[in-house]
Amino acid sequence: MPSNHLSYAIRAKGLPAFNNRIRSISQRYGFSPVKMENSLRQFIGILQQYQCGASFPLTAVALKRYPDSIQAFQQAPVEFCVHGYTHKDFSSLDPDKIVDQLHKARQVFSNTGLTTTGFRSPYLSRSSDISKALETTGFSFSSNQPILWDIIDATSLTASQTANFGHAVAYYQPWLADARLSLPYQIYGLVDIPVSLPDDEMLFDRLNLSHADVENAWQNILTQTYQRGELFTLQVHPERTSLCVEALLALLSRAQSLSPKIWIAKLSEIAAWWRNLSAAYIELIELSNNQYKVRIKSPVSATVLVRSVEANAPTEVFFDNYRSVNSIDFTVRSSVRPIIGLSPNTSQVLANFLRQQGLIIEFNPRREQYSLYFDQESFDHSQERSIVAAIDSSLQPLVRLWRWPNGAKSALAITGDIDALTLWDFGLRLIGS
Structure with a gap:
């Protein structure tokens, strides 16, 4: 039912964060894909400065509506992975419906001339049914497991910031980086690549941090993953590119300055390497x-x-x-x-x-x-x-x-989910389309 998709979106984000999200999308999206295309160009321009790539999980139904917008970037140093057929919680679907969604998404990608065997769930939902369905439908890697880094000074947060952040952590149920390794792992024939939290949505929309604070947060995670020889999978939704320019430039600059070096790679490259290493x-x-x-x-x-x-x-x-x-x-x-x-x-x-x-x-x-x-x-x-x-x-x-x-001593993956390309996509998403 349409109301289920709306209520799930509110439950996943929390009502305050959901209201903030509704207010912000009109600034970041338009009725045509032009705003998102410009954001992607800006993002890719930063990557090209440092001669590195990125992975963009993309909702297939948005690709189906605006194939030309994505095909324009096929020669760019980026890859597009599947982010669901529609942007819905896969963990709420029965196994047959998960398989159906994945088949439909892969068909859209194929029809558009995009080849991928990578997947990231909307809302980072995960379950054994999802993993098994991904293997069944020909995917070789995923990036669904969140891992939370202890980089936020809780004593500096207001009550509303604490509540917003706590809601996200409770919803995602991430690994804690102090207890688990931030490394890929193999499950049901897949390589799953953990994604680091807090991500851009949590830092900007939930905590309302300054650009400098976001830059410091990313630098902190980079320092920890480098010291431990682990992986930092950065999540930056392209819609927020303009907010992240300085932080992203600083991150890539430092990542390329260290010795031993940091391997900056796309998700597909990391998954292929992990299979070879194993x-x-x-x-x-x-x-x-x-x-x-x-x-x-x-x-x-x-x-x-x-x-x-x-x-x-x-x-x-x-x-x-x-x-x-x-x-x-x-x-x-x-x-x-x-x-x-x-x-x-x-x-x-x-x-x-x-x-x-x-x-x-x-x-x-x-x-x-x-x-x-x-x-x-x-x-x-x-x-x-x-x-x-x-x-x-x-x-x-x-x-x-x-x-x-x-x-390389550690690794860095730049990723960014493309949930929608236009305001129409967002409206249709709330009714499950």
Whole structure:
């Protein structure tokens, strides 16, 4: 029913934020797509200054109404992902309807000459039914899981700001960055790429922060993800481009100034890399006199790290106690096997998690043969950060691949949902069209 879509939009945002949203859209959208086209040109112009790309999840029905507006950007350094057929809560749909929505959306994209296997849910809705439907309909990656960074000083907020922000957090039910890793993960054949909160909607519309405060917020998240070697997936709706120009320029400028570098990539590139990393094949051959031959079979662009071993190839400081190796075929000297040993009873979920970190693992009951060893029958994701900290803080010998390619320490993805192209789209959206 049409009223359901309106009531859901109010429930998702909260009434104050919904009212603010209604007031703001007349300034950011017009009766034709011209305002949005201009916003996209401005956004892409910033990207071109730094020779990087972005990913724009796009509602298919808006694309169907105004295909020329999006086709004009096909040569730009951006990709368009599916953001639903219509902008509705996918978690409220039964599995058959989810599949139908996804098929219809992909058909619209195909008819418009756009190729994508990426998806972000409206309202960041997520469920096992959504993930299974995405795999069934040929998608290879999604970006639905929010992760919240503790960057807002709660003591500085007014009562209304606190309520607006708290409503968003309660609705999204994000991971907390202090407890979980901001990294892709594989589920039902998909790679899901977490999106960072607070996003532009929360910062500007809910908290009404200044441009300088938004810039500081983004810089804070970038600092934390860089220090941890993780991923910052920025969410900037293109409709707010004019509000974010200085903050976005400052973010990209700093991201390109750091060494080791930050990999700035589109969602499809990150998903493809994560699959390659998880499937990486590293050969460790035991020689004589505590020496091991290391051969990196794939992927070619992998960042190879060593710690507390002697290597016969050039190395340089990477971070903490790790050094990067400029070779994919080299020898190391170590008193133990410089990889992760796992007991035969260790959880397969933990083994998969370690592989996705670029760690070399072997199942073997002989603990004494390994520099690091886990004997853990159960594993849940609340243990991720403590396990990674134990590995990274150790001084034991280790050879591994890093999470990111070509010598990058962390990663940054610029994304922006395009919920609508015109005021008409917004009106029709509220009645479910």
